[in-house]
Structures are given as structure tokens and as C-alpha cells.
Amino acid sequence: xxxxxxxxxxxxxxxxxxxxxxxxxxxxxxxECYQDIPCDPCVYSCPTKAITMETLVSTPRIxxxxxxxxxxxxxxxxxxxxxxxxxxxxxxxITLAYEFVPLPNPGEIVDGLDRYGRAVxxxxxxxxxxxxxIDKKTKTSLVRISVPPEKIMEVRFFRRRE
Amino acid sequence: MIEPDVLVVGGGPAGMNAALAAANAGATVLLVDxxxxxxxxxxxxxxxFFGWAARGxxxxxxxxxxxxxxxxQNHPRIRTLLGFEVIGAYKDGIWLAADLEDFYxxxxxxxxxxxxASERMITFENNDYPGVYGAGAVQTLMNVYGVLPGxxxxxxxxxxxxxxxxYQLLQAQAKVEAIIDILPRLGGAYWVHAAKIQRAxxxxxxxxxITGVYGEGHVERAETIGVDEKFQPIPGTERTxxxxxxxxxxxxxxxxxLLFELxxxxxxxxxxxxxxxxxxxxxRTSHPEIFVAGDVAGIEEATTAALQGRISGxxxxxxxxxxVNKDEIDELKMLLTQFRRSSLSEKVCQGLERxxxxxx
Ligand SMILES: Cc1cc2nc3c(=O)[nH]c(=O)nc-3n(C[C@H](O)[C@H](O)[C@H](O)COP(=O)(O)OP(=O)(O)OC[C@H]3O[C@@H](n4cnc5c(N)ncnc54)[C@H](O)[C@@H]3O)c2cc1C
Ligand code: SF4
Ligand code: SF4
Numbered sequence: 001x002x003x004x005x006x007x008x009x010x011x012x013x014x015x016x017x018x019x020x021x022x023x024x025x026x027x028x029x030x031x032e033c034y035q036d037i038p039c040d041p042c043v044y045s046c047p048t049k050a051i052t053m054e055t056l057v058s059t060p061r062i063x064x065x066x067x068x069x070x071x072x073x074x075x076x077x078x079x080x081x082x083x084x085x086x087x088x089x090x091x092x093x094i095t096l097a098y099e100f101v102p103l104p105n106p107g108e109i110v111d112g113l114d115r116y117g118r119a120v121x122x123x124x125x126x127x128x129x130x131x132x133x134i135d136k137k138t139k140t141s142l143v144r145i146s147v148p149p150e151k152i153m154e155v156r157f158f159r160r161r162e
Numbered sequence: 163m164i165e166p167d168v169l170v171v172g173g174g175p176a177g178m179n180a181a182l183a184a185a186n187a188g189a190t191v192l193l194v195d196x197x198x199x200x201x202x203x204x205x206x207x208x209x210x211f212f213g214w215a216a217r218g219x220x221x222x223x224x225x226x227x228x229x230x231x232x233x234x235q236n237h238p239r240i241r242t243l244l245g246f247e248v249i250g251a252y253k254d255g256i257w258l259a260a261d262l263e264d265f266y267x268x269x270x271x272x273x274x275x276x277x278x279a280s281e282r283m284i285t286f287e288n289n290d291y292p293g294v295y296g297a298g299a300v301q302t303l304m305n306v307y308g309v310l311p312g313x314x315x316x317x318x319x320x321x322x323x324x325x326x327x328x329y330q331l332l333q334a335q336a337k338v339e340a341i342i343d344i345l346p347r348l349g350g351a352y353w354v355h356a357a358k359i360q361r362a363x364x365x366x367x368x369x370x371x372i373t374g375v376y377g378e379g380h381v382e383r384a385e386t387i388g389v390d391e392k393f394q395p396i397p398g399t400e401r402t403x404x405x406x407x408x409x410x411x412x413x414x415x416x417x418x419x420l421l422f423e424l425x426x427x428x429x430x431x432x433x434x435x436x437x438x439x440x441x442x443x444x445x446r447t448s449h450p451e452i453f454v455a456g457d458v459a460g461i462e463e464a465t466t467a468a469l470q471g472r473i474s475g476x477x478x479x480x481x482x483x484x485x486v487n488k489d490e491i492d493e494l495k496m497l498l499t500q501f502r503r504s505s506l507s508e509k510v511c512q513g514l515e516r517x518x519x520x521x522x
Binding site for chain 1: 209210211212213214221222225332333346347348351352353354355356357358360361362363364365366368465500501503504505506507
């Protein structure tokens with residue numbers, strides 16, 4: 001439960017999840033930031049003004065219709081709490097900020113991990129790239145993995161195989 | 163004898179900002195830190211910071227430190243004394259800064275104490291064994307000197323410090339077996355920080371405490387036990403972790419010994435981390451020439467430390483007759499209030515309120 005260990009439950013996720021229809025159209029940002037931390041880089045990073053916040057200490061709101069899937073908010077978020085979601089016919093694509101070295105290689109098969117770090121499926125690294133953070137000077141690496149489509153709301157990290 | 167307008171003790175976010183604010187207003191400043199680098203806690207922080215994008219959030223801690231350090235080093239009115247500890251303050255207004263060989267006498271007109279905090283310790287069997295570390299020590303070894311003190315870690319404490327150090331250890335390719343906490347819920351870590359280490363496979367085990375560490379003269383394993391609502395151990399819930407480092411992240415206390423010596427009024431305010439010097443909104447203590455800013459004034463965080471430092475720095479310059487735009491002080495105070503409006507600052511606000519009702 002989120003109040004106990006910080007890990008969001010389905011009840012939390014429902015409030016920020018894009019619709020299935022939207023995820024089928026094109027990549028879209030989803031945040032998992034449900035606490036009123038004094039933080040706002042996501043708002044400033046977004047070129048389409050899709051992310052809004054009432055005050056610094058409110059939780060963000062993403063307008064999924066305005067979002068173009070550019071990923072800048074994923075790179076800017078200090079909480080590593082924003083992900084890009086996209087549904088294809090046969091797989092789900094998840095893009096996450098990855099602050100570890102060495103970086104994985106495109107095509108690599110990895111374990112898809114759920115929010116408690118449990119391996120729940122096989123995943124494949126599709127793309128490894130980097131985007132500037134909020135200061136425009138430093139970059140954050142992003143990794144896009146593909147998972148079985150029904151795992152798109154479950155997988156949030158991956159583990160490289162030995 | 164060095165005779166600056168303002169002596170700033172401590173070069174973390176609070177001290178650096180106090181020095182810059184006072185010097186920008188025209189004051190001459192001596193900034194002393196016992197460490198070889200400026201930056202305080204910030205130099206160890208490789209993660210991105212929260213806060214306002216417009217005020218540096220999203221940047222990593224050490225990057226923030228570098229930015230201020232650059233401004234300080236180029237400032238004609240700031241002199242820095244690094245590797246020197248301020249070890250004493252005397253009633254006649256003389257302060258002493260020393261390293262192992264040398265010392266300086268300082269006679270400032272105003273002083274800003276920005277010494278930060280020290281780490282708490284807890285008791286368990288063999289807690290003096292090599293392999294038991296404070297979070298700050300591991301961070302310094304790992305992020306400043308590039309040395310990992312061990313391979314397998316058990317972290318005690320699920321506040322922001324514990325979960326952030328866990329994340330940094332994973333980045334350094336160490337194995338973090340678990341984070342334990344005696345509380346029935348997170349000990350103050352932001353949910354997003356706690357979530358990102360759990361998805362990377364580090365469990366947070368609540369209602370559990372450490373009873374001892376054992377091994378051949380250094381830590382080889384740690385014993386833990388589950389506790390009930392009254393924090394009493396529950397027999398049968400023991401669990402052994404085979405680790406070579408036990409990392410304690412069980413809280414910070416304001417580092418205000420220097421002020422004791424001068425008889426500055428202090429109160430015990432648990433919400434602020436322990437004994438804190440009484441201070442007003444500008445950081446002025448019961449001694450009108452001495453200010454406090456940052457964690458020493460109550461454990462909080464870097465953004466608030468930097469804002470408090472700015473305010474104190476400006477106030478010292480104002481005291482000494484330099485031209486200061488009072489609107490700027492008001493604006494900084496307003497930002498501080500805005501920042502603290504989060505429910506996460508509730509405890510700090512209650513603490514400050516209690517401190518203020520105490521009076522000088
Ligand atoms: C693991 C960790 C993660 C954190 N993450 C965040 C975060 O994400 N966001 C955030 O806003 N905050 C964060 N913080 C908190 C933040 O780092 C501190 O609140 C902040 O650094 C306090 O600033 P300060 O200037 O008061 O003290 P410090 O940064 O502690 O600086 C105090 C300085 O004073 C010096 N000093 C002390 N005594 C003397 C003396 N007698 N003579 C000379 N020098 C002396 C010390 O060497 C030190 O350099 C984190 C802290 C930790 C430990
Ligand atoms: S992905 Fe791009 S457009 Fe979409 S919310 Fe994030 S920053 Fe805005
Ligand atoms: S930047 Fe990330 S952590 Fe900060 S408010 Fe936005 S989503 Fe939350």
C-alpha cells in the first residue's frame with residue numbers, strides 16, 4: 001500500500017492511467033507520483049503543456065490528449081516516476097529512465113520486473129537513447145523495453161540476465 | 163586576526179548561500195568549512211533533486227554545489243578557508259578556526275552558523291564492529307572517493323537518506339539485501355524514492371529491528387527481529403542477513419555545539435531533530451549577532467537550507483548598514499512558506515511553531 005511502503009496500488013494507478021485506446025494510438029506519458037512533494041520539473045519539461053499542477057506542492061496531472069510522447073518529462077523527473085506507455089498489436093512498450101551503467105544493448109533479452117522487483121515476464125530491450133534533463137546540459141538515459149501487452153501496467157523495471 | 167564583516171561557518175547549501183547573499187550586498191565574508199571542498203551534503207548527492215525547476219530542481223546535488231562554488235570562488239569579497247574547523251567561540255567575540263597544524267583567530271561583526279547535522283546512532287550488540295557505517299560515511303567513500311566499503315549491505319532506516327543511499331549503492335553495483343525499519347510504515351521516505359528501489363528488487367521490511375552484528379572481528383552477518391506495535395521483539399521472527407556492511411540511516415540531529423559554548427538559547431524540539439537554537443524568521447538567535455541557517459536550525463532539506471542561508475546572509479548585511487532590498491528578503495520568506503505548504507513539511511512547521519512560541 002502506498003502509505004505503508006510507497007508502492008502504488010491499482011487504485012492509485014487508475015487515477016493517472018491513460019486509456020487503452022490512447023495507448024494504442026501512440027506513446028503517451030503516465031506518472032506514478034501521488035504524494036504532494038514540493039516538486040515541479042515535469043511541468044517545465046513538457047513542450048506541449050500537457051502536464052499541469054495547481055501549486056508546487058500539488059500532484060501533477062497529465063492531459064493524455066495533449067501529450068505527444070516525446071519523453072522529456074521522463075528524463076526530467078527526479079523521482080523516476082514517469083513512464084511512456086504504448087500498446088502494439090502483440091506487445092506493450094514501456095520507456096523508463098535508467099540511471100545505471102553499463103547500459104543494456106538493443107535486442108537484449110531481460111527480466112521484466114514488477115513494482116516489487118519480482119520477475120514477471122521476459123522483456124526485450126528495444127531502444128536505448130538519452131534526452132536532456134531540465135537543465136538542458138546533462139542527459140538522462142532512457143530505455144524502451146517490450147513486454148507482453150497484458151503486462152504493460154505491471155512491469156516497471158528490468159533486470160539484465162547474467 | 164581576520165576581521166570579516168560576516169563569518170560563515172559551514173559551506174553546505176545554507177552556508178554558501180549565506181556567504182553569497184551577504185557578499186553580493188557588499189559585506190566582506192569569511193567562509194570556513196572543515197572539509198576540503200565546499201558543498202556540504204550536496205557533494206555526495208548524485209541523485210536529482212526535488213524542488214522548483216526554476217530554482218535548480220531536477221539538477222543533481224553535486225551540480226548545484228558546483229554552481230554556487232563557482233560563484234563563491236570568483237567573488238572578490240568572499241574568502242574561503244577550507245580544511246579548517248571552527249572549534250571555539252569566545253565571549254569577547256573571537257572565533258577560532260584550526261586544522262592540525264595551524265589556526266586563525268577571527269573577529270567578525272556577524273556570524274552565520276550553517277554547520278548542518280550529525281548522524282544518530284542506535285544500540286545493538288557489537289555496533290562498534292568494523293563494517294557498521296553511518297549513511298554519510300558510505301556516501302562520502304562511494305561518491306566522493308569512489309570506494310565501496312563492502313559488497314553486501316543491510317540498511318537500517320527507511321527515511322529519504324536510507325532509500326537514496328540504497329539506490330546509489332545499486333548504481334555502484336553493490337548488493338542491497340534489504341532496508342529494515344522498526345516503524346509500521348515508511349520512516350519518512352518520499353513514496354517515489356521508496357518505489358524506485360523496491361522495483362529494482364530491494365525489499366523494505368517494516369516492523370523489524372537489528373539486534374546485533376557478528377563475525378570474526380568484523381561484520382559478517384546481521385541479526386534482525388520483527389517487533390509488535392509497542393516495538394517489542396516477537397520471538398520466532400528472527401532473520402539473519404549475510405552482509406559485510408550494516409548501514410545506519412536512522413536520523414540526523416542539528417550540529418549546534420558551537421552555540422552551546424556561547425549560551426545561545428536552545429530548545430528540545432523533536433520535530434526539528436533535537437536541540438535547536440531559538441531563531442526568528444531571519445535565522446537570528448538569542449544572541450543578536452549570531453544567525454543559524456540550514457539543518458542546524460532544524461533538519462529539513464537543501465532547498466530550504468539554501469533559502470534560509472540567503473535570508474540570513476541578507477539580514478547580516480542589512481544589520482551592518484549595507485544596502486539591501488527588503489523586498490528580496492520578503493520574497494525569499496514567501497518562497498520558504500510556499501515550499502513548506504506540502505503535507506510533508508507538516509512536522510517541520512509544527513516544530514517551528516513550537517520553537518517560536520517559546521520566545522527568546
Ligand atoms: C542521503 C541524503 C539525501 C538527500 N537528498 C536530498 C534531496 O533530494 N533534496 C533536498 O533538498 N535535500 C536532500 N538532502 C538534505 C540536504 O542534503 C541537507 O538538508 C542540506 O545539505 C543541509 O544543508 P546545510 O548547509 O544546512 O548543511 P550541510 O550540507 O550538512 O553542510 C554543513 C557543512 O558545515 C561543515 N561544518 C560543520 N561543522 C563545522 C565546523 N565546526 N567548522 C567548519 N565547518 C563545519 C561541514 O563540513 C559541512 O560541509 C539529502 C541528505 C542526505 C544525507
Ligand atoms: S512525453 Fe513529452 S509531451 Fe508527453 S507529457 Fe511528457 S514532456 Fe509532455
Ligand atoms: S517531476 Fe516527477 S517527482 Fe516531481 S512532481 Fe513531477 S512527476 Fe512528481
